[in-house]
Amino acid sequence: MVEPIQILVVDDERPARDKMLRLLSEYWPEAELRQAVDGAQALQFLEQQRADVIFLDIQMPEMDGLQVASHLRAPVPDIVFVTAFDQYAVQAFDANAIDYLLKPYDEARFLKALEKLRVRRGTASSSSPAVDAPLMISDRGMVYVLQIAEIVWAEAADNYVMIYTSDKHYMLRQTLSGLLDRLGPAFMRCHRRFLVCVDKISHIETLSKGDAQLHLKNGAAVPCSRQYREELLDKLEQQ
Numbered sequence: 001m002v003e004p005i006q007i008l009v010v011d012d013e014r015p016a017r018d019k020m021l022r023l024l025s026e027y028w029p030e031a032e033l034r035q036a037v038d039g040a041q042a043l044q045f046l047e048q049q050r051a052d053v054i055f056l057d058i059q060m061p062e063m064d065g066l067q068v069a070s071h072l073r074a075p076v077p078d079i080v081f082v083t084a085f086d087q088y089a090v091q092a093f094d095a096n097a098i099d100y101l102l103k104p105y106d107e108a109r110f111l112k113a114l115e116k117l118r119v120r121r122g123t124a125s126s127s128s129p130a131v132d133a134p135l136m137i138s139d140r141g142m143v144y145v146l147q148i149a150e151i152v153w154a155e156a157a158d159n160y161v162m163i164y165t166s167d168k169h170y171m172l173r174q175t176l177s178g179l180l181d182r183l184g185p186a187f188m189r190c191h192r193r194f195l196v197c198v199d200k201i202s203h204i205e206t207l208s209k210g211d212a213q214l215h216l217k218n219g220a221a222v223p224c225s226r227q228y229r230e231e232l233l234d235k236l237e238q239q
Contacts, residue, residue: 005031005121006050010042010068011057011082016103020055020082023110028118039063043071051077053117055101058083058092069095078120080113089136089143094173098182100136119184135182137163137170144170148183153196153222166218188232190214190224198235 007024011017017035024033034051036042038060045051054077058065066088069079081092084103092100098120099113135151137144150165156176163170163179172179180187180195189195196214205213210226224232 005052007031007053008034008051009055010036012060039068053078156193190228194222
């Protein structure tokens with residue numbers, strides 16, 4: 001039996017908590033919902049019970065949401081920051097937030113964040129239309145909004161990944177595995193240092209010793225090591 005998703009809503013303002021809990025109960029009815037009125041209560045809750053997802057306010061007394069995030073222990077829940085202040089976006093995505101809801105958000109914006117979470121956790125309805133959720137990338141004090149559908153491939157570079165679209169590239173402080181979790185099932189790892197959007201593969205060139213070269217529709221080419229090749233071919237055959 002699959003355990004229900006555990007969601008914790010953390011906000012010091014009662015109306016904000018009530019709004020979030022109402023939307024979650026309506027659109028994710030199978031989830032078990034909990035709430036905390038501040039950061040300290042949230043951490044106390046997490047010492048005793050698990051949470052798979054946290055909707056986390058940033059500006060709270062005593063301990064703000066970013067401090068709460070820094071105290072989370074593995075396995076770290078998926079975090080959606082919810083705040084009335086846009087100046088925290090860079091810090092939020094440095095904390096590997098799944099999304100950043102800016103108050104006052106409407107139902108449509110909430111649903112985009114929810115669909116990202118459901119896809120990530122494998123609970124999205126197959127009958128629901130896919131949401132092209134944005135990926136927020138902070139770089140030198142700027143936050144860029146990149147649609148996931150634009151991404152062609154990515155390469156690990158020390159503690160960062162370089163993300164490539166058809167005509168641009170971006171640097172994100174993130175592990176390759178962490179990025180893959182955020183991008184969803186349309187992407188696969190093809191090498192210890194590379195991942196690729198499967199739909200954007202044009203053809204595969206076989207190399208020696210079971211390795212391969214993936215030629216992409218935008219003209220780029222990325223390596224595919226033999227340990228990932230068979231899984232990638234299986235994915236292509238299923239499409």
